[in-house]
Amino acid sequence: MPAQEQTATGPEAAAQQDVAAAIREAIVRGDFAPNQRLVEADLSRQFGASRSGVRTALFELANEGLVERVQHRGARVRAVTLEEAIEISEVRMVVEGLCAAKAAERATDEELSELRSIGDAMRTAVADGHVMKYSELNQLLHRRIIEISGQATAAGVVERLRAQNVRHQFRLALLPGRPNVSLAEHLAIIDEIGAHAPDAAERAARRHLASVIEALKTA
Amino acid sequence: MPAQEQTATGPEAAAQQDVAAAIREAIVRGDFAPNQRLVEADLSRQFGASRSGVRTALFELANEGLVERVQHRGARVRAVTLEEAIEISEVRMVVEGLCAAKAAERATDEELSELRSIGDAMRTAVADGHVMKYSELNQLLHRRIIEISGQATAAGVVERLRAQNVRHQFRLALLPGRPNVSLAEHLAIIDEIGAHAPDAAERAARRHLASVIEALKTA
DNA sequence: GATCAGCGGATCGTCAACGATCCTTACGAC
DNA sequence: GTCGTAAGGATCGTTGACGATCCGCTGATC
Numbered sequence: 001m002p003a004q005e006q007t008a009t010g011p012e013a014a015a016q017q018d019v020a021a022a023i024r025e026a027i028v029r030g031d032f033a034p035n036q037r038l039v040e041a042d043l044s045r046q047f048g049a050s051r052s053g054v055r056t057a058l059f060e061l062a063n064e065g066l067v068e069r070v071q072h073r074g075a076r077v078r079a080v081t082l083e084e085a086i087e088i089s090e091v092r093m094v095v096e097g098l099c100a101a102k103a104a105e106r107a108t109d110e111e112l113s114e115l116r117s118i119g120d121a122m123r124t125a126v127a128d129g130h131v132m133k134y135s136e137l138n139q140l141l142h143r144r145i146i147e148i149s150g151q152a153t154a155a156g157v158v159e160r161l162r163a164q165n166v167r168h169q170f171r172l173a174l175l176p177g178r179p180n181v182s183l184a185e186h187l188a189i190i191d192e193i194g195a196h197a198p199d200a201a202e203r204a205a206r207r208h209l210a211s212v213i214e215a216l217k218t219a
Numbered sequence: 220m221p222a223q224e225q226t227a228t229g230p231e232a233a234a235q236q237d238v239a240a241a242i243r244e245a246i247v248r249g250d251f252a253p254n255q256r257l258v259e260a261d262l263s264r265q266f267g268a269s270r271s272g273v274r275t276a277l278f279e280l281a282n283e284g285l286v287e288r289v290q291h292r293g294a295r296v297r298a299v300t301l302e303e304a305i306e307i308s309e310v311r312m313v314v315e316g317l318c319a320a321k322a323a324e325r326a327t328d329e330e331l332s333e334l335r336s337i338g339d340a341m342r343t344a345v346a347d348g349h350v351m352k353y354s355e356l357n358q359l360l361h362r363r364i365i366e367i368s369g370q371a372t373a374a375g376v377v378e379r380l381r382a383q384n385v386r387h388q389f390r391l392a393l394l395p396g397r398p399n400v401s402l403a404e405h406l407a408i409i410d411e412i413g414a415h416a417p418d419a420a421e422r423a424a425r426r427h428l429a430s431v432i433e434a435l436k437t438a
Numbered sequence: 439g440a441t442c443a444g445c446g447g448a449t450c451g452t453c454a455a456c457g458a459t460c461c462t463t464a465c466g467a468c
Numbered sequence: 469g470t471c472g473t474a475a476g477g478a479t480c481g482t483t484g485a486c487g488a489t490c491c492g493c494t495g496a497t498c
Contacts (some may be wrong), residue, residue, distance in 0.1 A: 039449070052483060056278060063282040072450055072489045076463090087372040094313035153306040157376055258479070274480090289461045290455060291480055451488070456482070462490080468471080 003200040017143040019049040027066055027077055028166050034079035038067060065164045078164075085214055088161045093209030095158055096142065099149035100205035101198035111148050112194050118144065119190045126179045134183075141186060144194070145205075172215055185211055187202035195199055238268040239276035239284055246285050246296055247385050253298035263367075265330060286381045297383075304387040305435055307380045312428030315361065316370035319408055319424035320417035330367050331413050337363065338409045345398045354392040360405060364412070364424075391434055405429055 023043065026032050038058065044051045058075045061067045068078045080088075107115070118141050125134040137138035146155050162169070172178060185208035240263065245251050254313035257277065277294045280286045287297045291357075325336070328395045337360050344353040365374045381388070391397060404427035 042451075051484090056275075059278055060282060061276060073491085074449065090317060090370065090377060091314060091373050094317045095310060098309060098313045116291055144238060151306055152312050153303065153380070157310060157380075161372070161376075167490060170354065172365065260479080271454095292461085293479065389464095418452060439494105443494105443496085445492105445494080447490105447492085448495105449488105449490080451486105453486080454484100456481105456483075458479105460479080461477090463474105463476080465474080466472090468469105 011030065019043075019053045020049050020060045022047055023057055024061060024064075024066060024163070027061070028163060030167070032077045034077050034167075036077045038075040038077065040074070047074065056191055059193070062219075071152050080165050080168065082168070082193050082216065082219075085165045088165050089213045089216060090211055092158055092161055093213070095154050096146065097202040097206040097210060099146045099151055099154050099158075099191060102149035102151055104144050104193045104196050104198040104201035106150060107148050107193055107196070111144075115141070115148075115193060119187050120198055122183055122186060126183045130175055134179050138173070138182070138186070141190075148193075153216040165201065168216060171219065172212065175215065175219065178215060181215075182208070183213060224251060231391065238262075238266050238272045239279045239351070241266055242273075243275055243280060243285060243382070246280070247382065249386070251296045253386075255295050255296045257294040257296065259293070268294050274434070283379055299384050299387065301387070301435065301438075304384045305432055307384050308428055308432045308435060309397065311377055311380055312425050313318065314373050315428060316421040318365045318370055318373050318377075320421040321368035321370055323412045323415050323417040323420035325369055326367050326412055332429040334360070334363065334367075334409045334412060335400075338406050341402055341405060345402045350392055350398065354389065354399050357392070357401070357405070360409075364408070367412075381413075387435060390438065394434065397434060400430060400434075401427070 010034040023032075025040075032038065040051050040058065043049075043054045043058075047054070049057075052151070058067060058069065062069045062075065065079060067075045069075045099142050118137055122134060122137045125137060142158075146158060150154075185204070189201060189208060192204045242251075242257075250303045251257065259270050259273050259277065262273045262277075266273070268276075277286060277288065285297060286294045288294045314345070322359075337356055341353060341356045341360070344356060361377075361420065365377060368374075408420060408423040408427060411423045
């Protein structure tokens, strides 16, 4: 039974509103290991919130698929299996494909130059071997494309799905040689959006996510 | 200020566990009008549950997108605009396309004959002008295809989205001439799944949902 | 030595009451 | 007549405590 006070980074000031956000971040950052039990009383002490707040937060996180809840047995961090990670990526593949298509239709010149500058930054990040930086740009690019698409529903769906397999996504970025493959696919997406070619943009986005799925399978 | 006890169909025996399900059903069935305020105390009396249970339920429904919550101002039934209904259908289009493709890969002979029998039932329902029956078969077909695809993640996403625009979906089925168009598209999906042709099945599913979107726009 | 009933601790689910916040209405000043 | 302001009511958010349920352990029995 390990001690629970590992996060010494000042969590005590959490407003009891967004205790959900705090717990979510802790899970995503890996402070809570998969399958770790999340006892309401402990969390309430740890985050300086009431048990009701923690309880509400756990319900919310359960709906997002980040924690599992069993009647009278409490909550635990949900461990996303490889099969689930693949399923999630498959859904992301088609939904982000849709967003890429709509982005290709709607993107303004200003937004296009922003995407291209992200692409340039990715290129240099890969050239310089900055894996961490590339991973951030990766997320940024995906997010911006979805925002540009103006598809709020799709944005919500993808956001929820993305939170569930950050762990797998992250592990992927560390594979040697992976950034090079990924970079070309990302640049292709940007090009097709820049050409205002919806179908081609969708295909490019799907090709990229399909490649992610393949990488997941062989990891 | 109208009286709130309109549902006389014995809601008082609701176990405080699934009060969420009861409220959800009431919203979907139209017992609660869009934008109607949902006051916790009233609901607790109406469903014979504690305010805590109602509160938890409202949080859950908010996460599903069926109700809106504002800080200190309570919950109300979320009114799905036409734009949102279109967005939802767009996401459904690509996700159900994915499911159709996977169903075409995995469907057993038994499952195929089940799908075909649903198709036959739809045909006769349209021929006999049974709109209600057709609408039910419509839902059943979509659900079964998703189940056959074995994509649990996609199933969850679609289920959540479907609950949000039942109202629009339902209004659509009542359009004159609509069932005939819809029927042909459904049969095409079944055929392509039966032919174990993933790409064609995906295209057929997308064609169908695209047609739904067009119908929504002109409604 | 293995199995099973009973007990105790731990944890969750529920409840009622309190405090905080916001909207509405009424009142007065300009 | 219009605007600003203050009281009142309604509703939500939070707290603390109680009861219900489940798991692990102990000890007796076969």
